[in-house]
Amino acid sequence: MTPRDLPALTVAELQAMLRRREVSPREVLTALHERIAEVDPRVGAYLSRDLRDALRRAERADVSLSLGGVPVAIKDNINVAGQPCTCASKILGNYRATYDATVITKLVAAGAIPFGKTNLDEFAMGSSTENSSLGTTFNPWDLQRVAGGSSGGSAAAVAADEAFAALGSDTGGSVRQPAALTGIVGLKPTYGRVSRFGVTAFASSLDQVGPLTKNVRDCALMMNALSGGDVQDSTSLHLPATDHTAQLGHDVRGLRLGIAKEHSRPGVDPEVQRLVRAAVDHFASLGAEIVEVSLPQTEYAVAVYYVLATAEASANLARFDGIRYGHRTGNPRDLLDLYQRSRAEGFGPEVKRRIILGTYVLSSGYYDAYYSTALKIRELIRRDFVRVFEQVDALISPTSPIPAFKAGDLGSDPLQMYLADIFTIPANLAGICALSLPCGFAETSDGARLPVGLQLLGRALDEARLLQIGYAYEQSTGWHMQRPPLAHR
Amino acid sequence: MADQGFDVAYVAKLARLCLSEEEARLFQAQLADVFAHVDKLREVDVSGVEAAAHVVPLFNVYREDETRPWFTPEGALENAPRQANGLFIVPKVVE
Numbered sequence: 252m253t254p255r256d257l258p259a260l261t262v263a264e265l266q267a268m269l270r271r272r273e274v275s276p277r278e279v280l281t282a283l284h285e286r287i288a289e290v291d292p293r294v295g296a297y298l299s300r301d302l303r304d305a306l307r308r309a310e311r312a313d314v315s316l317s318l319g320g321v322p323v324a325i326k327d328n329i330n331v332a333g334q335p336c337t338c339a340s341k342i343l344g345n346y347r348a349t350y351d352a353t354v355i356t357k358l359v360a361a362g363a364i365p366f367g368k369t370n371l372d373e374f375a376m377g378s379s380t381e382n383s384s385l386g387t388t389f390n391p392w393d394l395q396r397v398a399g400g401s402s403g404g405s406a407a408a409v410a411a412d413e414a415f416a417a418l419g420s421d422t423g424g425s426v427r428q429p430a431a432l433t434g435i436v437g438l439k440p441t442y443g444r445v446s447r448f449g450v451t452a453f454a455s456s457l458d459q460v461g462p463l464t465k466n467v468r469d470c471a472l473m474m475n476a477l478s479g480g481d482v483q484d485s486t487s488l489h490l491p492a493t494d495h496t497a498q499l500g501h502d503v504r505g506l507r508l509g510i511a512k513e514h515s516r517p518g519v520d521p522e523v524q525r526l527v528r529a530a531v532d533h534f535a536s537l538g539a540e541i542v543e544v545s546l547p548q549t550e551y552a553v554a555v556y557y558v559l560a561t562a563e564a565s566a567n568l569a570r571f572d573g574i575r576y577g578h579r580t581g582n583p584r585d586l587l588d589l590y591q592r593s594r595a596e597g598f599g600p601e602v603k604r605r606i607i608l609g610t611y612v613l614s615s616g617y618y619d620a621y622y623s624t625a626l627k628i629r630e631l632i633r634r635d636f637v638r639v640f641e642q643v644d645a646l647i648s649p650t651s652p653i654p655a656f657k658a659g660d661l662g663s664d665p666l667q668m669y670l671a672d673i674f675t676i677p678a679n680l681a682g683i684c685a686l687s688l689p690c691g692f693a694e695t696s697d698g699a700r701l702p703v704g705l706q707l708l709g710r711a712l713d714e715a716r717l718l719q720i721g722y723a724y725e726q727s728t729g730w731h732m733q734r735p736p737l738a739h740r
Numbered sequence: 741m742a743d744q745g746f747d748v749a750y751v752a753k754l755a756r757l758c759l760s761e762e763e764a765r766l767f768q769a770q771l772a773d774v775f776a777h778v779d780k781l782r783e784v785d786v787s788g789v790e791a792a793a794h795v796v797p798l799f800n801v802y803r804e805d806e807t808r809p810w811f812t813p814e815g816a817l818e819n820a821p822r823q824a825n826g827l828f829i830v831p832k833v834v835e
Binding site: 345347349350441442486488548550551553554555557565569572573574575576577579583585586588594595599606607608610614616617618621623624625627630633666669670682711733 | 745746748751753754755756757758759763766767770771773774777778780781782783784786789790791792796798800803811815816819820821822828830831832833
């Protein structure tokens with residue numbers, strides 16, 4: 252194996268080589284750095300990289316640990332001490348993190364090397380990474396198309412072998428949808444499984460950090476490192492450690508997998524329908540029992556989400572006021588002028604839209620009609636899942652109703668962009684876990700060949716089961732082995 | 741329905757955002773579409789349903805009140821737009 256081949260390895264493969272000392276952490280970083288220099292001008296996955304800091308960490312790396320010596324790319328809304336944390340916003344353009352998020356502390360404790368901050372929709376608000384104010388990320392499978400979002404940089408980096416694994420955050424599908432659109436694996440953990448401390452808050456009752464990886468085993472390895480209670484996050488769950496790899500290799504015979512009748516709906520691309528149906532048939536051939544179930548509140552999920560997420564965002568983003576950090580306008584007339592102009596100059600259009608929407612639904616006279624009603628329907632959505640998971644072990648759906656679209660195609664119509672989150676949003680509202688993994692390729696009318704993602708939804712805290720089911724599928728189909736045609740030059 | 745009561749300029753003021761005329765016009769139209777969709781929520785019978793702020797049941801989360809290493813004053817000021825003498829500098833708010 253030459254250094255040029257290293258970036259294509261999975262986390263498990265790379266770590267085995269590091270552990271056997273067939274390659275050093277420094278050699279790995281150097282090879283990765285060269286790969287990034289070669290392809291990132293076309294992909295645009297990264298916002299910043301600090302090779303010197305990473306090499307310093309590499310010198311101390313303990314390769315005997317589970318992620319020892321493995322570089323991991325970090326979405327730029329997660330704080331890594333000393334590194335920028337822009338959230339892809341002009342308001343944090345010059346910000347440098349002064350502390351590590353707990354997920355970073357945990358990755359480092361497992362031996363990983365945080366390397367590179369990846370692009371996102373500004374403050375993680377979007378489904379295409381086009382809302383980044385700092386650059387565009389393109390899909391490694393077709394450089395005219397988006398990589399999804401909001402963790403588009405993390406997804407594109409992993410898909411293009413510019414990262415072995417990456418962290419993203421998922422508030423309404425922001426890990427799973429870009430994973431689907433770029434042909435990789437992404438997991439949204441159960442709410443509370445992973446600490447949110449040090450992750451710039453978008454919607455606190457929905458946000459979870461999750462891994463983006465080349466296959467299911469790597470996802471499980473990352474989850475082992477990331478999971479666990481944290482005194483700094485009162486919503487994190489203090490539970491005994493779970494080995495997320497323990498059930499990998501167990502078959503799916505006799506498991507009951509649900510398909511929701513509400514998931515057959517207009518607006519789902521025929522190629523996505525075809526591939527998800529084929530995946531369901533494949534599970535049946537592996538011995539799983541397929542059960543039709545009902546999630547009656549599905550059609551309200553997007554509306555509930557855009558009330559609750561924007562309400563929480565409007566409160567969370569009030570902290571960006573130009574006083575203690577972030578952009579401050581020049582020569583303000585008074586304090587109010589300072590607030591209003593600093594925020595107007597610093598936030599991009601989608602963030603402003605959501606702050607306004609969120610402020611409105613919380614305002615006097617509208618709170619009950621919107622916010623309070625949405626919370627109650629959220630409870631009904633949660634009950635839907637509790638009931639369905641009495642009948643089945645997991646649910647199958649598409650991750651995204653459409654494959655990657657061309658940059659600019661949905662940008663002018665926020666509502667259409669929001670509606671594309673229909674399959675991913677309910678997991679955040681219900682607090683359950685959900686996994687996206689590749690299930691084949693859509694052939695588009697203009698000749699593109701684009702990856703499609705399959706979503707598996709599981710009971711709260713049932714990640715190991717989802718990973719078991721995903722692994723059985725992946726190992727018997729091999730979709731994850733296909734790599735984008737981004738040639739080495 | 742909802743959008744009749746929705747005045748983007750007023751809400752922007754509540755949110756401490758000043759909008760350009762063009763932004764105000766655009767957001768008013770785009771958010772009207774979003775409200776038309778969100779108004780679907782009125783179809784749902786929610787009588788007798790408790791609003792749940794969190795879906796994972798957590799009650800009375802406490803931790804020991806212990807000192808831990810944290811920012812130094814210099815660290816806390818590292819990202820300040822304006823600072824002097826270990827303080828954040830802000831416009832005068834009282835005469």
